[in-house]
Amino acid sequence: MKVCAVGSGPSSLAFAADMAKFGYEVTVFEALHDIGGVLKYGIPEFRLPNSVVEAEINTLRDMGVNFVPDVIVGKTISYDQIHSMGFDGIFVGSGAGLPRFMNIPGENLIGVMSSNEYLTRINLMGAGRGQGYDTPVLKGKNVVVCGGGNTAMDSARTAKRMGAETVTLVYRRSVNELPARAEEVHHAMEEGIDFHVLHNPIEYIADENGRVKEAILQVMELGEPDASGRRSPVPVEGKTETIPADLVIVAIGVSPNPIIPSAFKGLEISRRGTIVVGEETMQSAVSDVFAGGDIVRGGATVILAMGDGRRAAASMNEYLSKKS
Amino acid sequence: MFKIVSKKMFSEKVACFEVEAPLIAQSRKAGHFVIVRLDEKGERIPLTIADADVEKGTITLVVQAVGASSTRINALNVGDCLADVVGPLGHATDIRKYGTVICCGGGVGVAPLLPIVKAMHEAGNKVIVVLAARTKDLIILEDEMRANSDEVLIMTDDGSYGQKGVITVGVEQVILREHVDKCVCIGPTIMMKFVALLTKKYDVPTIVSLNTIMVDGTGMCGACRVTVGGKTKFVCVDGPEFDAAEVNFDEMMSRMRAYRAEETEAMNKINIG
Ligand SMILES: Cc1cc2nc3c(=O)[nH]c(=O)nc-3n(C[C@H](O)[C@H](O)[C@H](O)COP(=O)(O)OP(=O)(O)OC[C@H]3O[C@@H](n4cnc5c(N)ncnc54)[C@H](O)[C@@H]3O)c2cc1C
Ligand SMILES: Cc1cc2nc3c(=O)[nH]c(=O)nc-3n(C[C@H](O)[C@H](O)[C@H](O)COP(=O)(O)OP(=O)(O)OC[C@H]3O[C@@H](n4cnc5c(N)ncnc54)[C@H](O)[C@@H]3O)c2cc1C
Numbered sequence: 111m112k113v114c115a116v117g118s119g120p121s122s123l124a125f126a127a128d129m130a131k132f133g134y135e136v137t138v139f140e141a142l143h144d145i146g147g148v149l150k151y152g153i154p155e156f157r158l159p160n161s162v163v164e165a166e167i168n169t170l171r172d173m174g175v176n177f178v179p180d181v182i183v184g185k186t187i188s189y190d191q192i193h194s195m196g197f198d199g200i201f202v203g204s205g206a207g208l209p210r211f212m213n214i215p216g217e218n219l220i221g222v223m224s225s226n227e228y229l230t231r232i233n234l235m236g237a238g239r240g241q242g243y244d245t246p247v248l249k250g251k252n253v254v255v256c257g258g259g260n261t262a263m264d265s266a267r268t269a270k271r272m273g274a275e276t277v278t279l280v281y282r283r284s285v286n287e288l289p290a291r292a293e294e295v296h297h298a299m300e301e302g303i304d305f306h307v308l309h310n311p312i313e314y315i316a317d318e319n320g321r322v323k324e325a326i327l328q329v330m331e332l333g334e335p336d337a338s339g340r341r342s343p344v345p346v347e348g349k350t351e352t353i354p355a356d357l358v359i360v361a362i363g364v365s366p367n368p369i370i371p372s373a374f375k376g377l378e379i380s381r382r383g384t385i386v387v388g389e390e391t392m393q394s395a396v397s398d399v400f401a402g403g404d405i406v407r408g409g410a411t412v413i414l415a416m417g418d419g420r421r422a423a424a425s426m427n428e429y430l431s432k433k434s
Numbered sequence: 435m436f437k438i439v440s441k442k443m444f445s446e447k448v449a450c451f452e453v454e455a456p457l458i459a460q461s462r463k464a465g466h467f468v469i470v471r472l473d474e475k476g477e478r479i480p481l482t483i484a485d486a487d488v489e490k491g492t493i494t495l496v497v498q499a500v501g502a503s504s505t506r507i508n509a510l511n512v513g514d515c516l517a518d519v520v521g522p523l524g525h526a527t528d529i530r531k532y533g534t535v536i537c538c539g540g541g542v543g544v545a546p547l548l549p550i551v552k553a554m555h556e557a558g559n560k561v562i563v564v565l566a567a568r569t570k571d572l573i574i575l576e577d578e579m580r581a582n583s584d585e586v587l588i589m590t591d592d593g594s595y596g597q598k599g600v601i602t603v604g605v606e607q608v609i610l611r612e613h614v615d616k617c618v619c620i621g622p623t624i625m626m627k628f629v630a631l632l633t634k635k636y637d638v639p640t641i642v643s644l645n646t647i648m649v650d651g652t653g654m655c656g657a658c659r660v661t662v663g664g665k666t667k668f669v670c671v672d673g674p675e676f677d678a679a680e681v682n683f684d685e686m687m688s689r690m691r692a693y694r695a696e697e698t699e700a701m702n703k704i705n706i707g
């Protein structure tokens with residue numbers, strides 16, 4: 111029997127490995143030109159070398175998994191076409207690839223970009239590596255990174271490696287609330303990233319060419335715990351600070367990729383835009399569609415994504431065995 | 435790999451390719467685009483799907499050489515391959531019977547305009563095409579436009595062909611002459627800005643197709659963002675077509691200059707090498 115996975119991030123790779131072991135013919139469709147999802151385009155080379163990811167993918171290739179890049183399921187091929195191609199089950203691991211912005215004045219100036227754009231240009235497209243890749247990336251002397259997660263740490267450390275003189279990480283709560291793994295925070299501090307906590311950007315100012323030159327930050331303090339259980343950041347009335355910034359990287363989170371939720375009819379979609387699946391079965395409201403990873407959880411982790419992929423494989427195997 | 439099966443030069447700088455991409459040929463509609471990567475080190479650049487042949491499994495791309503990547507693509511020949519072609523991307527054009535439709539454009543906009551002209555004509559509209567360029571040699575796709583519309587007006591800055599004048603002169607002539615129900619404009623940002631101002635004055639609903647800088651083309655990076663009606667939109671997934679009256683063209687023009695220095699350097703390398 112033939113099954114396919116949508117996206118080639120860690121959830122799909124784990125799914126494909128198990129399904130191949132169960133004896134299925136597995137095809138992985140990926141929208142980008144390269145396989146690996148966030149492992150390739152997001153997480154930087156100094157933390158996870160592409161050669162390591164590539165070795166894992168080659169192991170899967172040896173197991174017979176077929177990788178097809180440049181196919182956007184829901185655009186290049188439809189749900190119905192997947193069926194007419196003979197696939198009996200579909201695993202959706204399309205991730206949470208949509209960058210969020212803060213919607214503040216000046217955010218569309220030249221030099222303000224999402225962490226996804228910054229990291230993709232460098233990691234996936236090879237920009238700024240001096241190896242003859244065509245894609246350019248803006249460089250900054252004074253780089254400001256907004257956010258406190260792993261993505262913010264990766265962006266800040268990347269900017270440092272790209273030659274920035276100062277890299278300032280602006281986070282609205284305190285060091286204790288940083289969502290990034292402690293180890294990543296530690297590395298960033300060691301590398302000289304300036305942690306500007308309890309500050310939040312409220313506006314960016316342009317130079318005469320339309321490029322960002324300064325960030326205006328609101329000074330914050332910690333209030334009562336909020337829904338997340340962490341103490342909530344509250345603005346200190348009237349207190350702002352202006353710092354130089356010729357490159358601003360916005361790393362405040364991502365939303366679920368909307369392509370599959372809008373292209374597959376009959377799925378149950380949560381208010382946050384995630385695909386709703388059975389907790390153990392990973393099965394969606396469309397019985398032959400299973401899902402896992404960030405498209406189900408919102409921005410989560412590699413380990414959780416892989417666990418989802420494996421559970422989905424076990425559950426799809428059971429579902430398909432019963433059917434046949 | 436996506437093989438080039440035919441190539442025709444429309445002008446010195448504009449090439450028309452038929453490329454093997456059977457899945458995209460099947461699913462594309464007028465207004466859709468693809469992201470193309472020339473080779474392993476290439477950029478991902480957006481190009482409109484000008485036409486498609488489902489039987490042959492090919493799509494047609496019309497590429498105008500403006501910088502390094504487009505110049506290198508135009509140097510390819512039949513039998514060569516593009517490393518990646520992905521799509522169809524963006525929303526298709528809202529093709530309906532509006533009545534009388536002006537389709538106008540210039541520069542990089544003329545190729546993307548052709549499939550819309552065709553589809554609007556097939557939907558039973560009276561289609562009036564206004565093409566504009568600096569000079570006669572830069573007018574492209576005139577025959578194809580004539581074959582798929584009711585009338586073609588040509589405008590050149592230097593008067594070497596058609597009428598002398600910019601695009602808005604031609605568009606205004608048509609609006610003053612007869613009732614126009616819809617206008618579609620694709621071209622350099624500055625051209626779209628002035629057409630938008632003109633048609634707003636006459637209350638003609640106008641669509642522009644924005645050709646911003648892109649990276650992935652799938653909504654993942656935000657490089658393509660523009661402000662439309664005061665809100666940030668991603669051209670690759672929310673567009674590429676928007677209501678002209680709502681677009682912040684000045685911001686868009688500024689953002690298009692983000693990589694000017696790098697683009698010039700890349701072009702210089704090609705000219706020397
Ligand atoms: C910079 C960065 C650093 C991170 N650091 C860590 C860390 O240190 N530890 C950790 O545990 N987690 C980390 N994460 C989070 C982790 O990478 C994600 O949780 C994980 O990759 C999610 O995996 P996934 O399988 O859901 O999909 P993703 O890895 O998001 O991959 C989804 C893939 O699907 C493709 N796709 C989307 N739609 C379609 C479609 N319609 N058709 C075909 N293909 C499609 C996308 O192009 C993409 O390649 C980090 C994330 C980022 C961005
Ligand atoms: C949705 C969409 C559809 C498109 N369809 C087509 C098409 O069918 N045919 C086609 O030839 N082009 C099309 N374009 C434009 C095309 O993608 C760019 O011309 C190309 O990316 C330029 O790459 P380059 O490396 O050759 O030039 P660059 O080095 O990037 O640019 C060189 C010079 O051209 C200018 N420039 C760059 N991009 C544009 C642009 N989009 N419009 C005007 N000036 C620009 C730059 O400011 C610079 O001065 C489309 C763009 C979009 C977003």
Ligand code: FES
Binds near residue numbers: 647651652654668669
């Ligand atoms: S090109 Fe990346 S989001 Fe539009």
